[in-house]
Amino acid sequence: MRPFKYVRATDPANAVALVANRPGAAFLAGGTNLVDHMKLGIAEPDLLVDVSRLPLDRIEQSPAGGVRIGAAVRNSDLAADPMIRTRYPALSQALLAGASGQLRTLATTAGNLMQRTRCPYFQDLTTPCNKRTPGAGCSAIGGHNRDHAILGCSAECIATHPSDMAVALAALEASVVVLGPEGERRVPLADFYRLPGDTPHLDTNLGRGELILAVEMPPLAFAERSAYRKVRDRASFAFALVSVAAALDVRDGAVADVRVALGGVAHTPWRALRAEAMLRGGPATPDAFRAAADAELAAAQPLPGNAFKVPLARNTIVNVLTALARETA
Amino acid sequence: MDARVTLTVDGSRRELTVDTRTTLLDLLRDRLGAMAPKKGCDHGQCGACTVLIDGRRATTCLAFAVAHDGATVTTAQGLSNGAELHPVQQDFLDHDAFQCGYCTPGQICSAVGMIEEARAGHPSHVTRDLTGPVVLDDEEIRERMSGNLCRCGAYVNIVAAIRDVILKETPP
CATH class of the missing domain: 1.10.150.120 ([2Fe-2S]-binding domain)
Incomplete structure (x- = not known):
């Protein structure tokens, strides 16, 4: 591992200044992904700015009636928070579906958002990868791509985003509060991540030195009836093949409102806007859920190794929405 | 690059200088002789290095020791009260x-x-x-x-x- 200097940030502005002015600098929070990348040689920072002890560890009601989650809140604490469990159950469930108990103790909200793909070629320095080395080529296209993306892919990259939490946040329309050298801004989750296009080395739209301060959940009354379902090769402690976060508001048998996001299928958490638009105002029936899922997945670009994800995603959407509809009835 | 770290490990206060690259696991085993936590995968996937940090279970292979300065660490060895097992x-x-x-x-x-x-x-x-x-x-x-x-x-x-x-x- 390359030697590095370690500094504990005194406040958020100090952290931003330290990283913004030094190309080799990186923020360190729980470390569960970054330390691994430093061991593997994927990341080689020469300065780590530790932001884990900044006073960003609170979960509180926001003035707008939603919830503000500090960037340094541990995944275990966020999953267990009574307000999150009651008002945004899909978020608790997503967190509890990720990693293991002893990793969730360390992992933070911001670190979870910033974790990078688990594409095996990205993590293996001996294989070409456009995300690691722009222009090197993609080993997954034409290689082992069972775990890879079916939506929003490019000819450069078919990696998926690994976070469960971010899928729930996408469905619940969270925003990310960011501090940069130019000041503070709010980024809706829909604009936070990038599709690979021809710049797959960029996961997010954050600028150099921008630090996540918090995640803000808007008030969404029907989020109390939300759920997260994760399909994976093992019953526990594995990344998603496909996951679905959804919230459903059914009135008199019709869909008054709905939110759906998919995980394990794209370079970003995939908000299923097309499916949502089809469902609104229509019947809350498995047939309608299936038709909406099919419409969303019509744009899928499956490869031989991951074609199974198309019916798996459809069935999981139908399954989650049907369960939520039954709960409401 | 070196850094000073103070930890309480299994009830003893320990103060030492470590290379910033030292993980908490390597510090415990190689520097302090606390051999209960084991290095299995060294990538957070096996749990063999799990200890209690400030009372909560955590992997130590993906944690830099310097980032846990001031922490109280309990390994499996420190759970027992002398001859009386936990x-x-x-x-x-x-x-x-x-x-x-x-x-x-x-x-x-x-x-x-x-x-x-x-x-x-x-x-x-x-x-x-x-x-x-x-x-x-x-x-x-x-x-x-x-x-x-x-x-x-x-x-x-x-x-x-x-x-x-x-x-x-x-x-x-």
């Missing part, structure tokens, strides 16, 4: 909950941490009612212990040992 340790012995023993210190620390989490009412992935009481049945124990691999496959007896600890704490 209830989880005793039940692992009584139930033959290991074969080679390599994963055992991590399993034990993880079990101690997860029993505390359940006592605090924290749900898990298999908890059906997120806001209801937590009952640590076998399904819950398996899910909550899924971060600890045992290549000998002693899982059946590990679940039995933990089940027994819980039963003794909350008699029917």
Whole structure:
């Protein structure tokens, strides 16, 4: 591992200044992904700015009636928070579906958002990868791509985003509060991540030195009836093949409102806007859920190794929405 | 590059200078001789390095020691009170909950941490009612212990040992 200097940030502005002015600098929070990348040689920072002890560890009601989650809140604490469990159950469930108990103790909200793909070629320095080395080529296209993306892919990259939490946040329309050298801004989750296009080395739209301060959940009354379902090769402690976060508001048998996001299928958490638009105002029936899922997945670009994800995603959407509809009835 | 680190490990205050690249696991084993936490995968996937940091279970292979300056660390060795074993340790012995023993210190620390989490009412992935009481049945124990691999496959007896600890704490 390359030697590095370690500094504990005194406040958020100090952290931003330290990283913004030094190309080799990186923020360190729980470390569960970054330390691994430093061991593997994927990341080689020469300065780590530790932001884990900044006073960003609170979960509180926001003035707008939603919830503000500090960037340094541990995944275990966020999953267990009574307000999150009651008002945004899909978020608790997503967190509890990720990693293991002893990793969730360390992992933070911001670190979870910033974790990078688990594409095996990205993590293996001996294989070409456009995300690691722009222009090197993609080993997954034409290689082992069972775990890879079916939506929003490019000819450069078919990696998926690994976070469960971010899928729930996408469905619940969270925003990310960011501090940069130019000041503070709010980024809706829909604009936070990038599709690979021809710049797959960029996961997010954050600028150099921008630090996540918090995640803000808007008030969404029907989020109390939300759920997260994760399909994976093992019953526990594995990344998603496909996951679905959804919230459903059914009135008199019709869909008054709905939110759906998919995980394990794209370079970003995939908000299923097309499916949502089809469902609104229509019947809350498995047939309608299936038709909406099919419409969303019509744009899928499956490869031989991951074609199974198309019916798996459809069935999981139908399954989650049907369960939520039954709960409401 | 060097940094000063102060830790309380199994009840003893330790102060030393470490290279910033030193993980908490390597510091415990190589610098302090605390050999209970084991290096299995060194990538956060096996749980053999699990200890309690400030009372909560955590992997130590993905943590830089310098980032945990000031922490109180309890390894499996520090759980016992002299010759008197911690209830989880005793039940692992009584139930033959290991074969080679390599994963055992991590399993034990993880079990101690997860029993505390359940006592605090924290749900898990298999908890059906997120806001209801937590009952640590076998399904819950398996899910909550899924971060600890045992290549000998002693899982059946590990679940039995933990089940027994819980039963003794909350008699029917």
